[in-house]
Amino acid sequence: MSDVDEIVRVAARGEGVTADGRHVPFAAPGDRVLPGGDIEAGPHHQVPPCRHFPECGGCQLQHLDDASWSQFILDRISSALATQGLEAAIRAPALSPPRTRRRATLHAESSGRIGFSMEKSHAIVDLAECHVLAPELFALVAPLRRLIHVLRPRRRLDVHLTLADQGVDLLINGVMPEGLAAAEAITAFAEGNRLARVAFDEGYGPEVRWEPEAVTITLGGVPVPLPPASFLQATREGEAALVAAVREVVTGEGVVADLFAGLGTFALALPGRIYAAEAGREAIMALKAAAARSHRTVFTEHRDLYRRPLTPAELDRFSAVVIDPPRAGAKEQAQALAGSKTPKLAYVSCNPSSFARDVNTMVEGGWQIDWIQPVGQFRWSTHVELAASLSRR
Ligand SMILES: C[S@@+](CC[C@H](N)C(=O)[O-])C[C@H]1O[C@@H](n2cnc3c(N)ncnc32)[C@H](O)[C@@H]1O
Secondary structure (H helix, E strand, C coil), X not given: CCHHHEEEEECCCCCEEECCCCEECCCCCCXXXXXXXXXXXXXXXXXXXXXXXXXXXXXXXXXXXXXXXXXXXXXXXXXXXXXXXXCCCECCCEECCCCCXXXXXXXXXXXXXXXXXXXXXXXXXXXXXXXXXXXXXXXXXXXXXXXXXXXXXXXXXXXXXXXXXXXXXXXXXXXXXXXXXXXXXXXXXXHHCCCCEEEEXXXXXXXEEECCCCCEEEECCEEEECCCCCCCCCCHHHHHXXXXXXXXXXXXXXXXXXXXXXXXXXXXXXXXXXXXXXXXXXXXXXXXXXXXXXCCCEEEEECCCCCCCCCHHHHCCCCEEEECCCCCCCHHHHXXXXXXXXXXXXXXXXXXXXXXXXXXXXXXXXXXXXXXXXXXXXXXXXXXXXXXXXXXX
């Protein structure tokens, strides 16, 4: 067999790729593709720990060891930069351990099936085990199966699970339970499993049915009211890695801007005075209330940064800017940053392609990438996150 049949890298969607460009599903770097198409496992091929792999859409890369998963993450970032003609120093990825996901959306149907959607299909994998969810979240799968039988939903449900300070916060989208039997079942379920909150949403906003104590999430040491279905970094470890990287960038005096601030993952973890902008009204109100109670100086603004990005003149007031947009990136805000005089930027991204596009705009405006810290908080998935330090050349 010739060398060309060895897997040399992993493509964006997770298939192994041979030196001559052939894509081979579930193959790791170092695996050899035998003439009949069978794979001979190499040193980076691990036995996938979960019985649901590869059908379950929750994980695509369980056949990779951590070294080749890290390399996959590095390749995604460097190839996204290369499409814009950029290069940068990329640090070793910070990988979240198994069973640390504190936020996940499962799907469920009236038969009681509950789990992630199958890879490339809407069918639900009925979860018997999970190696990515935090144990507190996975422990609810069996009780939820029983509850869903009682609720008899007419359509498929989305089940949002978040590990809050008080325990698991559950939001079920797609059904509004009616009648005494359902109400009793919900109370017994919530009490029996010590849930922090149970809410339902049939399309008109979440209706809370159980919340014995106001639910919070502690960010930067500050308990923040947690509105149902809020954004949170997927793991505590991922949050810590992103915060540590951002803190390396934001060191000076003056006011720091936190754009796309959410509940304040960065605003509350940074020293000094912070301006925080966010389009989610409930999130920015929660951050404002939490900051006031803890005597942190956080000036909050409810603002749509796509329609109304901060102007260069507004940006010039800040000693540093943190930006953490959704997957689409922040094209208009990057253009304004390119034209501003603010000296330092921490760019946190969940999409290397939009990150590279935005950063390219800034590089053309006189910025440079100092370093990139990749973060793998969606273990064994193809999602890649990062925090980058940028400064003026
Ligand atoms: C990736 S999350 C980051 C949140 C926060 N920095 C954190 O780490 O928890 C992106 C945030 O951008 C907010 N967002 C989405 N579109 C926005 C817009 N047009 N203007 C301002 N904020 C927006 C979302 O509500 C969400 O809180």
